[in-house]
Amino acid sequence: MRVFKGYNQHGKDVCPICKKNTDKSVVLVCKMGTQKGGIAEAIQVHLECLDLWYDEEHGMIYQRVGEEK
């Protein structure tokens, strides 16, 4: 996963975890359902906001964001 040194603050997007666009290192995370021809929309997420978990039963690495629905 490529790490970018700063947040691209053009536009109004914010990190979905802390809800801010603070200029810190970020990674790009592809959005489910946007894949088309090998590319997908991606969002910026602060590296330090990530707290990933491995779900061996479902074969997923994930992090819940916000309240459980």
Ligand SMILES: [Zn+2]
């Ligand atoms: Zn963040």
